[in-house]
Amino acid sequence: xxxxxxxxxxxxxxxxxxxxxxxxxxxxxxxxxxxxxxxxxxxxxxxxxxxxxxxxxxxxxxxxxxxxxxxxxxxxxxxxxxxxxxxxxxxx
Numbered sequence: 001x002x003x004x005x006x007x008x009x010x011x012x013x014x015x016x017x018x019x020x021x022x023x024x025x026x027x028x029x030x031x032x033x034x035x036x037x038x039x040x041x042x043x044x045x046x047x048x049x050x051x052x053x054x055x056x057x058x059x060x061x062x063x064x065x066x067x068x069x070x071x072x073x074x075x076x077x078x079x080x081x082x083x084x085x086x087x088x089x090x091x092x
Contacts, residue, residue: 001028007035007054015040022049 004025006018015036022032026049033050034040037057044051 001030003031003033005033005035005052009037009054009056015043019043019047022047 006022008014008018018034022034025032031050033052034044035052035054036044038053039057041051041053
C-alpha cells in the first residue's frame, strides 16, 4: 500500500495519539514511519516502527530563548510572560 510518515513536534500528548493509530495503519498493509525528536527514538524503536530524527530537538523547545532563536523572533520585541510580540513603539 502506502508509506505513511507520522510526525510531531511536541510532548507525549502529541506523540501518543499517533502511536495509537500506527498499529491500525500497519494492519491495513501501510508502512508506518515516525519522524520526531530524538528523545522519542527508543520508544518508537521498542514498538518496532521505523524512526527518523527531526529537528529541533525537544529539549530546545523547553528554553524560551532557544525557541525564539529557532523561529527567528526578535528578542527585543518578545514578551516572555504573554508569549507574544510587544508593540515596537509605545502608542499611548
